[in-house]
Amino acid sequence: MDFEITKKANYTLVKVLRDRLDTNSAPDLKSELVLINSEGEKNIVLDVSSCKYCDSSGLSAILVANRLCEDAIGTFILTGLQPDVEQIIRISMLHTVLIITKTVEEAENFLKEKANL
Numbered sequence: 001m002d003f004e005i006t007k008k009a010n011y012t013l014v015k016v017l018r019d020r021l022d023t024n025s026a027p028d029l030k031s032e033l034v035l036i037n038s039e040g041e042k043n044i045v046l047d048v049s050s051c052k053y054c055d056s057s058g059l060s061a062i063l064v065a066n067r068l069c070e071d072a073i074g075t076f077i078l079t080g081l082q083p084d085v086e087q088i089i090r091i092s093m094l095h096t097v098l099i100i101t102k103t104v105e106e107a108e109n110f111l112k113e114k115a116n117l
Contacts (some may be wrong), residue, residue, distance in 0.1 A: 003032055010041035011075075011111055012036050013104060021051045021058030021085075029061040033068060041075025045107045049080025054088050064096060075099065075114060077107040 002025050004015040018025050036044060042077065044065055047056070054062075062078060069076035079101045081089060089095050101107045 002028055004103070005032065005036070006109075007041075010044055010060075010115060012041045013045045013047060015047040016051050017050075019050055019052045021048065021054040021061065023055065023057045026055075026057035026061040029058075030064050033061065033065045037068040038078075039074060042064055042069055042072035043076075043111055044069055045077045045079060045104060047080045048078065048085060049082070050079075051085050052082050054085045059088065059092055059094065062094070062098070075111060077101055077110060079104055079107045 002016065002018045004013075006013040006015070008105055014029075014036070016025070016029065021029065033044065033046075046062065046065055051058075066076040077099045078089075080103065081100065089098070089100070099110065101110060
């Protein structure tokens with residue numbers, strides 16, 4: 001399994017266990033995200049702290065997750081960006097669209113604060 005999926009109280013945490021989010025792993029990630037969303041989850045935290053490389057198919061999977069959460073009126077948070085992955089996110093200007101935190105704990109706090117609004 002390339003992903004570790006943990007159901008939490010108010011979100012699902014998806015941790016990518018591979019060091020590359022590319023054409024080999026991104027389609028599986030997309031399928032997993034669609035499945036999680038179709039089971040009624042509207043808040044997803046994607047932890048990519050193990051990823052050192054991401055290509056356009058990886059970015060596509062990230063955008064699919066963001067769209068699924070938006071459509072469900074939920075929240076998608078990307079966390080744990082490594083330097084090369086952060087660079088591709090910035091080059092593609094996705095940092096202006098996505099909610100990004102440094103750690104899973106920060107993502108949890110963001111969701112808790114949002115729930116209390």
